[in-house]
Amino acid sequence: MDCWGNLPFPPPSRRRRLFDRAAPLPSSDLPLLAWGNGRSYGDVCINSGGELLQTRGLDRYLAFDAASGVLRAEAGVLLDDIIRVFLPRGWFLPVTPGTRFVTLGGALANDVHGKNHHVAGTFGRHVTRFELLRSDGSRRECSPDENAELYAATIGGLGLTGLVTWIELQLRRVPGPAIAVENRRFHGIDEFFALNAEAELTHEHVVAWIDCVASTPRGILMAGDHVDAAVAPGPTFAPTVPFTPPVSLINAASFAAFNAAYFNRPLPQCQTTHCLSYFYPLDNLLHWNRVYGRRGFYQYQCAVPKGVEREATAALLDAIRKSGQGSFLAVLKTFGDAASPGLLSYPLPGANLALDFPNGGAATLALFERLDAIVRDAGGRLYPAKDARMPGALFRAGFPRWQEFSQHVDPKFSSNFWRRISG
Amino acid sequence: MKRIVIIGATSAIAHAAARLWAERGAALFLVGRNAARLEANAADLRVRGAASVMVHAMDATVDAAHATMLAAALAALGGIDVALIAHGTLPEQRECEADLARLRAEIETNGVSVCLLSQLFANHFAGQGGGTLAVIGSVAGDRGRQSNYAYGAAKGLVARFTEGLRNRVAKSGVQVLLVKPGFVDTPMTAEFEKKGLLWAQPEAVAAGILRAIEAKREVVYLPWFWRWIMLVIRHIPERIFKRLSL
Numbered sequence: 001m002d003c004w005g006n007l008p009f010p011p012p013s014r015r016r017r018l019f020d021r022a023a024p025l026p027s028s029d030l031p032l033l034a035w036g037n038g039r040s041y042g043d044v045c046i047n048s049g050g051e052l053l054q055t056r057g058l059d060r061y062l063a064f065d066a067a068s069g070v071l072r073a074e075a076g077v078l079l080d081d082i083i084r085v086f087l088p089r090g091w092f093l094p095v096t097p098g099t100r101f102v103t104l105g106g107a108l109a110n111d112v113h114g115k116n117h118h119v120a121g122t123f124g125r126h127v128t129r130f131e132l133l134r135s136d137g138s139r140r141e142c143s144p145d146e147n148a149e150l151y152a153a154t155i156g157g158l159g160l161t162g163l164v165t166w167i168e169l170q171l172r173r174v175p176g177p178a179i180a181v182e183n184r185r186f187h188g189i190d191e192f193f194a195l196n197a198e199a200e201l202t203h204e205h206v207v208a209w210i211d212c213v214a215s216t217p218r219g220i221l222m223a224g225d226h227v228d229a230a231v232a233p234g235p236t237f238a239p240t241v242p243f244t245p246p247v248s249l250i251n252a253a254s255f256a257a258f259n260a261a262y263f264n265r266p267l268p269q270c271q272t273t274h275c276l277s278y279f280y281p282l283d284n285l286l287h288w289n290r291v292y293g294r295r296g297f298y299q300y301q302c303a304v305p306k307g308v309e310r311e312a313t314a315a316l317l318d319a320i321r322k323s324g325q326g327s328f329l330a331v332l333k334t335f336g337d338a339a340s341p342g343l344l345s346y347p348l349p350g351a352n353l354a355l356d357f358p359n360g361g362a363a364t365l366a367l368f369e370r371l372d373a374i375v376r377d378a379g380g381r382l383y384p385a386k387d388a389r390m391p392g393a394l395f396r397a398g399f400p401r402w403q404e405f406s407q408h409v410d411p412k413f414s415s416n417f418w419r420r421i422s423g
Numbered sequence: 424m425k426r427i428v429i430i431g432a433t434s435a436i437a438h439a440a441a442r443l444w445a446e447r448g449a450a451l452f453l454v455g456r457n458a459a460r461l462e463a464n465a466a467d468l469r470v471r472g473a474a475s476v477m478v479h480a481m482d483a484t485v486d487a488a489h490a491t492m493l494a495a496a497l498a499a500l501g502g503i504d505v506a507l508i509a510h511g512t513l514p515e516q517r518e519c520e521a522d523l524a525r526l527r528a529e530i531e532t533n534g535v536s537v538c539l540l541s542q543l544f545a546n547h548f549a550g551q552g553g554g555t556l557a558v559i560g561s562v563a564g565d566r567g568r569q570s571n572y573a574y575g576a577a578k579g580l581v582a583r584f585t586e587g588l589r590n591r592v593a594k595s596g597v598q599v600l601l602v603k604p605g606f607v608d609t610p611m612t613a614e615f616e617k618k619g620l621l622w623a624q625p626e627a628v629a630a631g632i633l634r635a636i637e638a639k640r641e642v643v644y645l646p647w648f649w650r651w652i653m654l655v656i657r658h659i660p661e662r663i664f665k666r667l668s669l
Binding site for chain 2: 057061063064
């Protein structure tokens with residue numbers, strides 16, 4: 001499967017592995033799309049009938065300035081590699097998504113965010129420069145000052161503006177690998193927003209796990225900060241889900257029981273842990289996406305703007321609870337005001353909710369339509385990196401700069417997502 | 424700090440090994456045909472922690488270039504602890520059968536040039552009284568097969584040559600290691616369908632090379648299970664083997 005959700009999309013006509021950033025784009029009559037490490041959940045990384053340009057072979061560093069922390073690297077370098085090489089030297093990613101197994105190019109193309117959005121904004125804000133190879137053969141260095149329009153279009157541009165060959169990223173100083181975490185249980189949406197607002201004032205990283213089956217939404221808010229402390233080494237071995245079971249192991253019975261146990265587990269109020277455990281709990285189970293069975297799964301991730309975030313979040317959680325669908329993996333956090341340069345960047349100031357759903361066919365899609373209505377009425381949007389089914393109208397309403405963006409799409413590049421929502 | 428020369432440094436296995444050495448702070452001298460790609464690899468290794476990285480463009484099939492390369496390496500590093508010979512091509516067997524000039528060229532690239540460079544480094548190591556010569560052969564060198572005997576014969580030449588060379592320089596304290604990788608997922612094999620359990624990543628093979636050097640091994644199959652697969656393949660009687668389509 002080409003996407004993380006294991007959803008059945010028709011395959012590309014050809015997969016081509018790239019190894020040399022100086023090489024021209026392959027000459028082909030088929031639409032092209034860069035494919036990094038396949039961690040996008042839906043069809044932004046799918047190009048049925050076209051060509052996938054696999055970028056993992058572009059995995060070299062170009063330069064690192066140990067004084068300023070500016071790193072230049074090829075687009076296929078994994079965030080995991082950057083952490084392995086630079087964390088021991090006291091540098092970390094300025095923004096990291098919930099998995100370190102994504103490429104730099106993928107992080108740029110989806111303008112990913114992390115638990116520190118309220119202070120650092122999106123990944124793209126820390127990308128100072130990159131090279132874009134267009135199908136006309138030109139190589140454009142893009143920065144806020146140079147080819148600024150392509151810079152803005154490519155950050156969050158879903159790989160549609162051409163092939164990114166290298167990226168320059170501003171790393172951030174950390175005192176070491178340790179994170180001090182404060183855990184707080186909350187009952188109800190109001191309590192979440194109160195605790196969250198308080199936590200964001202004093203903590204760099206804030207995120208909440210939420211139990212979406214409880215009659216009153218409840219969860220655990222986890223606030224973390226990099227600290228100078230001794231800590232056990234990060235996980236060195238991660239077990240693998242060895243095969244895809246025929247049906248999902250996640251169902252209403254299993255996850256309700258799991259959620260109750262997880263919520264009520266003995267919870268230290270403060271703990272110091274290795275940052276890999278804090279940022280990437282799911283990376284410790286390789287191929288965890290397989291637990292959803294052969295039909296795969298969807299993630300529904302939406303952002304709703306400030307002002308209506310309480311009502312909209314409550315309505316979304318209510319609709320999900322009533323549907324009896326959902327899973328253990330449910331995340332709630334708020335986005336801050338820092339604007340991304342990206343035209344199609346997903347985060348907007350407000351609340352962000354993400355939930356996984358086993359692919360239950362029509363029932364799941366019907367629930368999503370109810371959720372879509374809440375998001376649309378709130379003036380919110382869905383996250384393309386996670387999406388495999390949003391209607392084109394919802395995309396266009398949620399991303400009002402999409403027409404400006406489409407001027408910069410490379411004529412030779414496309415994806416199932418783009419054909420679906422612009423068609 | 425180890426001082427290391429790598430011939431064929433743009434190959435995936437060689438670069439993976441170079442990264443491991445770079446992270447240990449080694450000084451590296453990279454040799455290959457394409458100067459621009461060598462420079463790209465050198466930059467990567469510098470960022471990853473190499474004490475120093477120099478590059479030297481050379482076509483391994485030009486014998487006269489070998490001595491110049493060795494002199495340049497010695498000038499750059501001040502001495503050599505490890506030489507890894509990793510260059511090679513994976514020819515289309517069918518093309519070699521139809522085009523005899525091509526057949527000669529492939530055997531020269533993968534066999535003869537490797538032997539000449541091995542001798543050159545072994546002479547140097549014997550003179551300084553120690554050092555490690557690591558040469559990348561192949562499981563394909565263990566038995567001639569219809570699907571790739573041009574490549575296999577060249578690798579077989581390397582196996583027999585390094586065997587004798589090892590015998591020659593053993594008393595001088597020189598390690599001669601022959602590495603026999605199986606199927607490795609690299610640009611050289613990019614056109615193959617790589618779904619099976621037999622395929623290994625270049626990083627794993629590179630780690631195996633460093634372990635074998637540390638352990639002072641003579642011959643190593645990578646990954647390890649190829650030793651047992653090839654044991655079986657070598658023992659199939661020729662009378663039967665000639666009918667198989669391996």
